Amino acid sequence: GAVVSQHPSWVICKSGTSVKIECRSLDFQATTMFWYRQFPKQSLMLMATSNEGSKATYEQGVEKDKFLINHASLTLSTLTVTSAHPEDSSFYICSALAGTLYNEQFFGPGTRLTVL
Amino acid sequence: TQLLEQSPQFLSIQEGENLTVYCNSSSVFSSLQWYRQEPGEGPVLLVTVVTGGEVKKLKRLTFQFGDARKDSSLHITAAQPGDTGLYLCAGAYDKLTFGGGTRVLVKP
Numbered sequence: 001g002a003v004v005s006q007h008p009s010w011v012i013c014k015s016g017t018s019v020k021i022e023c024r025s026l027d028f029q030a031t032t033m034f035w036y037r038q039f040p041k042q043s044l045m046l047m048a049t050s051n052e053g054s055k056a057t058y059e060q061g062v063e064k065d066k067f068l069i070n071h072a073s074l075t076l077s078t079l080t081v082t083s084a085h086p087e088d089s090s091f092y093i094c095s096a097l098a099g100t101l102y103n104e105q106f107f108g109p110g111t112r113l114t115v116l
Numbered sequence: 117t118q119l120l121e122q123s124p125q126f127l128s129i130q131e132g133e134n135l136t137v138y139c140n141s142s143s144v145f146s147s148l149q150w151y152r153q154e155p156g157e158g159p160v161l162l163v164t165v166v167t168g169g170e171v172k173k174l175k176r177l178t179f180q181f182g183d184a185r186k187d188s189s190l191h192i193t194a195a196q197p198g199d200t201g202l203y204l205c206a207g208a209y210d211k212l213t214f215g216g217g218t219r220v221l222v223k224p
Contacts (some may be wrong), residue, residue, distance in 0.1 A: 004158075034211075043204060044159070093158050102147045102166060105212055107158035114141040 002098040003027050006108035013084055014116055021079045021111045029074035030096035034105060035067070038091045064115030071094040084115040119143070119205050120215035122200035128221040129195055137218045139188040146208050148188045150179055152201040153217075195222045 003026040013019050023033055031052045036044040048069050049057040066088075068080040077096075081088050083102035091112050095105040129135055131221045139148070147166045163172050165181035165188060169216040172179045176199075190191035192199055200222050205215040 008157075041219065043214045046211065046214075049211065091156075095158075102149075102164045103208060104149060104161055104164055105206075106161065107151075109158045112156070112158065 001106075002096075002100075002106040004094065004096050004106050004108040006094055006111050008111060009109060010112040010114075012114045012116065015085055016083055018080055018082045019084055019113060021081075021092055021094075021113075023077045023096070023108050025075045025096045025098075025106075028060075028096075028098050030077075030098065031074060033071060033077040034095045034096040034097075035069060035077075035079050036095065038093060040091075044093060047079075058079045064073070081113065084113070086115045089113055089115045120205055120213055122203075122205060122215035122218050124218060125165065125216065126219045126221075128169045128223065131196055131222055131224050132194055133222075134163070135192050135195055136201050137205075138187070139189065139215050142186065143207065143209070144185050146185075148181055148185070149206045149208065149212070150183065150188070151192055151204045153204060154200075159202075159204055192220075195220075196220060197222050197224050 005024045007022045011094040033050040035047045037047050038044050046059050047062045050069045050071040052071045058064045089108050093110040095107040098106050123138045132219045149164045150162045153159040163179045168185045170181045176193045180189045203218045206212040
């Protein structure tokens with residue numbers, strides 16, 4: 001149980017275009033999902049908390065107009081990187097709260113974004 | 117801000133050796149989780165520790181939560197190449213706070 005998927009697993013796009021990444025909880029409902037960014041050989045950096053049916057909460061320094069988050073259902077959250085630039089190239093990982101006793105987060109496999 | 121410091125940052129050992137990874141904070145956490153992440157994949161939850169002084173074992177991995185719930189350690193006995201990966205501790209407060217990670221390389 002507690003499986004989270006992400007799509008696509010990797011994407012290459014041109015500078016200035018927008019890219020949408022999907023995060024799905026496959027066997028459970030998640031009212032709360034999280035989006036992280038990870039640079040090579042570094043730990044995870046929380047970008048935002050995605051709440052079903054309400055606006056996302058962004059961490060300090062993360063541009064909400066740049067990284068649009070939509071959590072339209074209990075099993076799907078999307079992250080759209082708008083007007084992508086090479087510095088947005090990174091590994092993006094989502095996680096979902098599975099409602100377990102200790103509120104563990106279960107992570108998706110990540111999406112590698114490369115902006116040319 | 118709750119900060120978690122992991123040490124060492126990198127560890128390279130031979131197959132069969134033991135290793136310990138440390139996770140320290142000045143903050144008290146309601147629970148602490150350990151994850152392992154392999155290149156190009158998302159972190160996989162290994163264990164959650166909740167009670168101060170708690171020790172949990174997962175095959176050759178032993179996890180300990182400090183009495184004050186501010187620190188934790190991960191000990192691997194007789195490491196194998198399959199244990200290679202990035203080990204992350206994460207403290208739960210209102211949200212997860214991740215440590216900087218420890219990159220473990222087990223050479224055959």
